[in-house]
Amino acid sequence: MDLQTPPFGSLLRSWRQRRRLSQLDLALEADVSARHLSFIETGRATPSRAMVLRLAEALAVPAREQNQLLIAAGLAPAYSERAMDDxxxxxxxxxxxxxxxxxxxxxxxxxxxxxxxxxxxxxxxxxxxxxxxxxxxxxxxxxxxxxxxxxxxxxxxxxxxxxxxxxxxxxxxxxxxxxxxxxxxxxxxxxxxxxxxxxxxxxxxxxxxxxxxxxxxxxxxxxxxxxxxxxxxxxxxxxxxxxxxxxxxxxxxxx
Structure with missing residues (x-):
């Protein structure tokens, strides 16, 4: 795992702010509690793979950046990357x-x-x-x-x-x-x-x-x-x- 990867909570917060959503807005969109989302952003709770992907979907995060979110959470990437001649x-x-x-x-x-x-x-x-x-x-x-x-x-x-x-x-x-x-x-x-x-x-x-x-x-x-x-x-x-x-x-x- 890349030691330079930002913590998951920081990455999630940056995506939420880029989409101009409050924690409550994102919680409602992803159908999670605002309290739990706050804990995830501050690092007090560790998200599951399903939770990372649910939040990424709610934020319309592209596939490559979804991989970055998963890695930041200590999880394996969801998408592979092959060369065109593979x-x-x-x-x-x-x-x-x-x-x-x-x-x-x-x-x-x-x-x-x-x-x-x-x-x-x-x-x-x-x-x-x-x-x-x-x-x-x-x-x-x-x-x-x-x-x-x-x-x-x-x-x-x-x-x-x-x-x-x-x-x-x-x-x-x-x-x-x-x-x-x-x-x-x-x-x-x-x-x-x-x-x-x-x-x-x-x-x-x-x-x-x-x-x-x-x-x-x-x-x-x-x-x-x-x-x-x-x-x-x-x-x-x-x-x-x-x-x-x-x-x-x-x-x-x-x-």
């Missing part, structure tokens, strides 16, 4: 391949929780064309999208797209409590381009309007696919982002 991940790999290939010729990519690109389909080439080599060496979808050496100079509605992406990343940082996500957010916010939260408020979704290196305008709508019942951290934190044509001319150009 034999036990064969069904996940097959599922990702199937989804990526099904979206061709439209761009589609698989990313982890930190938006590192794990895999792309052939259709993604139109989005990677012209991106600086240093961004492709260890590709991160948000850096590629918003860095001045990436797609940013060719995104016609950059301020609007930045507002959408940064807002999503802010929510992820708040929900996860991840220092890595917070660091990525600070980096992305430092890129030039501004934010426009008012543009096209009457629309259906926020489009990505990308000008290709050949000068053609492509308009995309993005969708996200995740594994809904994952028990492994790699699978739980993996998402597949597809960019579908927002108009007939984009669909025709990609085909």
């Amino acid at each position: 034999p036990g991940m064969s069904a996940v790999r097959a599922g990702v391949d199937r989804v990526l290939n099904a979206y061709n010729p439209f761009p589609c990519l698989a990313v982890d929780r930190s938006w590192n690109v794990l895999q792309v389909n052939a259709g993604a080439a139109v989005m990677l064309d012209g991106v600086a080599a240093h961004l492709l060496a260890q590709p991160n979808a948000l850096r590629i999208s918003l860095h001045p050496d990436g797609l940013a100079p060719r995104i016609r509605n950059l301020a609007q797209w930045r507002h959408h992406v940064i807002g999503r990343l802010r929510r992820e940082a708040a929900v996860s409590g991840s220092a890595q996500t917070a660091a990525l957010l600070a980096e992305i916010e430092s890129y030039p381009g501004g934010e426009d939260e008012t543009a096209d408020l009457g629309g259906v979704v926020v489009p990505l309007e990308l000008v290709t290196t050949g000068g053609q305008l492509l308009r995309f709508l993005s969708t996200v696919t995740t594994f809904g019942t994952a028990l492994d951290l790699t699978a739980a934190e993996l998402s597949i982002e597809a960019f579908l044509p927002a108009d007939g001319s984009t669909a025709e150009a990609l085909r």
Whole structure:
């Protein structure tokens, strides 16, 4: 057990405060007594495995951070973590391949929780064309999208797209409590381009309007696919982002 792991009560209190809940609020949500919850937070009571998981569920703690809570309570983690090339991940790999290939010729990519690109389909080439080599060496979808050496100079509605992406990343940082996500957010916010939260408020979704290196305008709508019942951290934190044509001319150009 890592000696640097904070006591369980301190971790629990930080998650409760992050969710802006009082001890009574959390006690009611988790169906435990406020007195017992107070004893757990102060270290006067030791929580069982079932209690740790019940409190984590009430606080909507992500899977990776649930493991941290369990370890802090002196218990074994609930979720394993395998590499994508592990034999036990064969069904996940097959599922990702199937989804990526099904979206061709439209761009589609698989990313982890930190938006590192794990895999792309052939259709993604139109989005990677012209991106600086240093961004492709260890590709991160948000850096590629918003860095001045990436797609940013060719995104016609950059301020609007930045507002959408940064807002999503802010929510992820708040929900996860991840220092890595917070660091990525600070980096992305430092890129030039501004934010426009008012543009096209009457629309259906926020489009990505990308000008290709050949000068053609492509308009995309993005969708996200995740594994809904994952028990492994790699699978739980993996998402597949597809960019579908927002108009007939984009669909025709990609085909």
